[in-house]
Amino acid sequence: MVLTGLCFVGVTVTVKLLHGRVPAAESAFLRYLLGLVFLIPMWKALRDLRMSPRQWRLSALRGGAQTLGVICWFFAMARIPLAEVTAMNYLTPIYVTVLAVFVLGERLAMRRILAIVAALGGALLILRPGFRELDPGHFAMLVTSLLFAISYLIAKIITDELSPAIALALLSISVTLGLFPFALAVWVWPSWGDVAILMATATFATAGHYAMVLAFASAPVTVTQPITFLQLVWSVAIGALFFAEPVDPFVVGGGLVIIGSVLFITLREAMLKRRVTPSGPETKF
Template sequence: MNTKTSNPALGIFWMICTGLCFVGMTATVKLLAGRVPAAESAFLRYLLGLVFVIPAWRSLRDLRLTGRQLRLASLRGATQTLGVICWFFAMTRIPMAEVTAMNYLTPIYVTVLAVFFLGERLALRRILAILAALGGAILILRPGFRELDPGHFAMLGTSLMFGISYLIAKMITDELSPAIVVALLSITVTIGLFPFALAVWVWPSWSDLGILFLVACFATGGHYAMTLAFASAPVTVTQPATFLQLVWSVLVGAVFFGEGVDPYVVAGGLVIIGSVLFITLREAMLKRRVTPSGPDTKF
């Protein structure tokens, strides 16, 4: 970004708004309390969210995808579909703070996967940062010291699927506009979720539909605010603000949902956050950008 047009204060403000939207989205999903199955909740969230794709319908109508672009868009939709189902399932099983902390593993997955799919090289310091992040994940999960919930394994799968989705997005954003990339994701995920939702379908109440539409609003607002943040200041300036999501998740979970504050989860999350921050700063110094700045994948 041109430093003459950089506005660090505005960038940080928009990134704080991003975090608040994503925490709001997470808390809103919690309100469903499992009344609507995870796959159906995810489907309805994306279906209702298609209203935000309407402004791009002319571009979509005239779009002519190559075979490669179609395959990549379909693969991204499939991986995102699985990730979203796992995320909605995890939200019904484990505390908000654990969901948020484990979601920070996505950039670590991206860094590792980039070695195999984008030809990235891992220097010793980046390898050590990855190992530290894995240590943070172990600190959160503490296998052998407590009983792990299926929600924990779902979040591990969520981070991996979102990491693959992010990498595919990096591969096609040079060929398609960001608006088209987001629109294609919304459409393919809605289609991908439909059979899973149909298999467990229960008729939601009007209030639950309202909650899911609010989830879609928070998600869309979060990604729009994140785009404004990246346009206002360099990622190395805005990134630290993304990690306030962990603080807010702990507070919201404790105050509104009676979730205890687990110091191991907070400590593990901070270790992962530190690892992601180190990797991102190193990439900025080396003038390349692969790792996402935080949990900025599309829910």
């Protein structure tokens, strides 16, 4: 999980190095297109894959949500500091908790409601509406977290029927196809240097996801989840040292509030599962 966090910070740093030279939609498209090279070992499994209409619909819906989320994320990266992107990205588990009530029929206990309210308070601390001018990148990150939460919930459903590796491969292909028309609409020819940066982005992203899978297979979520929050520390440090982004105590404080809320929900869920282990497909998660 430490390696996962470093890789994901590497993703944000390499995207930041583009400095907006390549439009957000095109940057996202090239990152996913270049990342398809890592799917080559899976081509036989993909060729022999037979999916039901329902699985096709779920995969397409997930790809659509992830496509729009990735565009918003690349847009935000070009406009707001690394620390703010990282801190606001922690809202995704909060969105997941809320959406699970409507999508998966889960119940929301008072403790979880209070944790969600606290996380939203942390987001307000980061944004500080009325006390500073908000950038479109901030709103893009709010949308990004919501769309990634939708993608995550669909992944929880679809991995009941498909292996995580196949689900990830289908996501990579569908997002590449989904991003193509958006990239074409704003296309500018990137330099070879920018292509190299985007290849590094794809490499970091793939390595990060692989390391995360290994971590989830080796330890419970209660062990792995807290380590992901080191990303905020690294993002603040890298932003200050390499991109001259001042350390904003409100961003750090708001991020810690969100982190505390997510950690509380994670630990609470782990305690409940320890008391009652589900007998259905939920055990796969």
